[in-house]
Amino acid sequence: MKQLFLKAVAILALVVAIDVAVGSASRYVCTHLSDKQSQIGSIQQSLLRKTGDVLVLGASCAKYHYNPQILGDSLQLTVQNSGVGGMNMIYCDLVLQAYLERCRPQCVVVDIYGQLDPGEGRLPRVKPFYGISQPVTSYYDRETDWQQRLKLCSALYRYNGTFDLLFRHLLNAPNTTNGYAVKAGAVARFDTVVVRNLKIDTVKVCHLENIVALCRQHDIRLVFVLSPRRHHDVEQEAWLADVCQHYSIPLINELHEPVYYSRDGLFFDDSHLSGPGATIFSQRVGSRLKAILGP
């Protein structure tokens, strides 16, 4: 029995040693990533490094639709795109909080479609920044259960899956640094489809409200945008229109703009614009933003 106990302690000590070693190596790598646009690179830059006058938040639609160059030219401001595929409103809130630690943007643009859908999405990918980025740390400390917090004590758990992300960062990530990526390839034009599938995650609504509150507090102009796509969820659209009215947030609604649906080659797939599509989109959103922000 004593032997068994000693062996258990030895195993535990070994695991802790591996945990500390892997943890500190990973922590170093994750905070010293080169400026490349991989998933982990984008998350790291958004949470720890980037600044800009205009901040674009959202998931893959934000990443592929908003060209900071075009937007910046029309607004005469610096624009940073912080969209990361598979993320949701919680991530938007965390990124905004992280930004506010470094700088105060003039305007925050949220690509809102689907950001309030239930499900975790790729949010767990921010775990490597637990203990590094203050908003991420306090999110996990405040909003997750004791089991999650217990697991987060282990560095191996925090960096679970990051080896793969780092590998991809080193291997084939493009070098752009403003957060925008082009979806290469395109499909023929299609007819839009109306769906009714309103599912709202109340936790994410709380984070939306937090974004609204933060923008008010720091006197930042908040704008919501609906990107064009094949499936038009009319219930979600109406619900969002209500939200915008309630908080008096301007809504740039590109969902029904015929310009995207009348030509071949502007969409990459059902819900993402191609390179040419994104150019048109950025120009249109840029001019609308200019009108909203005023001189």
Add this chain to the structure above:
Amino acid sequence: MERTEIFERLNEIFADVLDLDDVSLTDATTANDIEEWDSLSHIPLVVAVEKAFGVKFTSLEIMKWSNVGEMVNSILQKQP
């Protein structure tokens, strides 16, 4: 027929059906002891035994055997 005689006949039958050179069965031998004796070769064995001794077993009897000894008991019971 005596028990020992039956065993001798059975050794021959097993060697023949299972394609083995030499088999020496005892009361306690089970399918686990002979590699070639599996669920597929079990039935040809039973058929060969029935033919050789001129007997017919019921299904339940066959299912109840747990070793060669019990099979021999059944054969002895059935013999005229």
Add this chain to the structure above:
Amino acid sequence: MVVNSINFWLFFVIVLVPYFLCFRGKGGQNLWLLLASYVFYGWADWRILPLLVAVTAVFYALGLAIEHNNHLRPRRASHLTTLGVVLGLGILFYFKYFGFFVTEMAALFTALSLPHSLRSLNIVMPIGISFFTFKLMGYVIEVHRESIRPTRDIVEFGTFVAFFPTILSGPIDRAGTFLPQLAERRRFGENNFVEGLKRVLWGMFLKMCIADVIAPWTDAVFGNYAHHNATSILVAAVLYLIQLYTDFCGFSEMAIGVARMMGLRVAENFNRPFMAKNVADYWRRWHMSLTTWITDYVFLTLNVSLRNWGQWGVYVATLVNLIVIGVWHGANWTYFWFGVYHGLLLVATTSLDKRRKKFEKNHRLKDNQLYAWSRRLLTFSFFAFGSVLFRATSMSDFLGTLARLPQGFSTLYTEEFSSIILYAFPAIALVFLREWAAEYRRDIHFLHAHRTWVRLVSIALMISYILYAGQLEGQSFIYFQF
């Protein structure tokens, strides 16, 4: 509540500590285990708990009645056994196949333009039902064949049926080996405890570092087969077979390990299937608790009754046997044809057996490694192909997937594939190494090495690997649906 969750281990500690410390006899231990099992099962699906208790009572009584009549009134004993089997199959049929049956009948009537008022039913299938009904049927058949004596202790019997590590997804235990263990008090044994933990660890490794890492990719390919080329589909077929093995073997290892920690040995389920040299050999090593069950009660029964048909009797029994194994997985034509496919393969294997042996003798191939490995590869390929059928949600899905093959080879679908290469491939290599070693030389085995420090370091590395590379946001087990 799955074994690889914090909740399970909290539950297990609460069960385990009093289990060893508070009870002086086996009665108390069994009652405690029974309560724990009902709580565990109720947690998964409380609505079906009354059914479980009721069938336990009925089969307990049947067991005693069959034994009582076995010699006094053999016909009545046979009838009672039939009743038990019909009851077990009836429950299984109602929950698992009735909805499918009604839908198919309705389709048939519609096709023949006959009037009918059949509607599709939506019967929720209780988790684990295919596993515990098989335990119960096996019990009455064994009592009737007099291979076991029925137990008089209903708590003992209830524990056997509802035993929590195995009730959700097997292994399907036999009363003959399990009940005698309940008849004695279990004491805490260091060896059992450590061995159990090692098997749990190995199970987690299989499940979390291989099966769950592969799953998203194979789902993406088979779920959208219309968009994938032959290369991706073939790679997915190979990976899916590995996924299926590691998922289910992982579950079985955890169940066996947890039971072992409590001093109980349950049936083994896998014996290195990828080392099998032909299809028959593979089936003897794959989901063994099910295949031996069906072999003992379906194949043997059929084979004995058809013994005068000669070879043909064996072929028919083999085919039926494999179809039963296929259909056991669920009400879907894919499982039926999966059974037919493997049945035919097995018939071919059996009928060519003599010729193969002759061929091997003539060419002195018995110890030829190249020959052995090509047989293994061929067997693996047969099963990988079968796993596409097994994975398909319908026959049209399966045929649609096959129709992609002639479209030609081209680049592999690589979205998210890097995690498979980085995390799953080293783990798969380790599994193959371990199984190869166990197949040839039984002594090199890192978790069971002779040197203490090798064991300790292996365990620590394995825990670290699971934490760092494993898929921790757990997915359900494939076999929970069966």
